[in-house]
Amino acid sequence: MEQQMTRKNWSAWCLGLVAITTAMLLTGCIGTYPQSLAMVKPEITGDLSGPLRVEVIDNRPYVQSGDKTSQFLGTRHRAMIWGIPENIINASAKPVAQELGDIVASSLRQRGAVLCPSESADMKCKAAKLVKLTLHDWRFSWSRNSELMVDAELAVSDDANTILAKTRVTTRAPLQRPDVQKDFQTQLERLLNQPEIRSALQ
CATH class of the missing domain: 1.20.5 (Single alpha-helices involved in coiled-coils or other helix-helix interfaces)
Structure with a gap:
């Protein structure tokens, strides 16, 4: 029995x-894992002046399709649960686009730029240039073969919507650590410090 x-x-x-x-x-x-972006602080070379607006568009296909949330940053695989991935999300609970917009705005402000909100009646903001970051891919995978996957475009346009400069970075590179803040910072610096972008921001 x-x-x-x-x-x-x-x-x-x-x-x-x-x-x-x-x-x-x-x-x-089978769950989520938070990843902070608090230490992502891209350094911009040179000083800036004049009003700027920052806009970030999340055009990542897995977010647009609804397969992943706007807070999605990547996946990690744990051998103890047969390699099934966990979603890695932004620890602040902000959408990634909003978080990156705040990060870029902070870096521009530190170099002397005046940051204007999207809708502003302030006269000094009427001629503000637009710094537009479009995310086509922005994530990482932490597993036995860890990778950073970034495809992002940065454009600067004037108040007449004429594009003054545009650049794009595409990266698929191995990762050496689970905390990718420095890696994400490097990608933002690559975009912001391109000579044509720096010239357009003046």
Whole structure:
């Protein structure tokens, strides 16, 4: 009788495990893991002046499709749960586009630029240049083969919507650490410090 009960318990445990595993596979992940961007502080060379506006567009296909949330930063795989990925999300709970917009604005402000809100009646903001960052890909994967995947475009336009300068960086590179803040900072610096962008920001 005891052996029969043990077999029943074992069968029930196996069925439960199969059900849980199936649910995990169907949802694609089994939870979330926060990643801070608080230390992403790109350094811009030279001094700036004049009013600027910052806009970030999240055009990442996995966000646009609804497969991932606007806070999505990547995935990590844990061997203890058969490599099923966890979503990595922005720890502040802000959308990634909003967070990066705040980061870029802060860096521009530190170099002397006057930052204007999107809608402003202030006369000094009427001639503000627009610094527009478009995210086509912005994520990382932390696993046995960790990667940083970035495809982003930065454009500067004047108050007549004429594009003064545009640049794009595309990166798919191995990662050496799970905290990717420095890696993301480097990509923003590559965009902001392009000579044509620097000239347009003056």
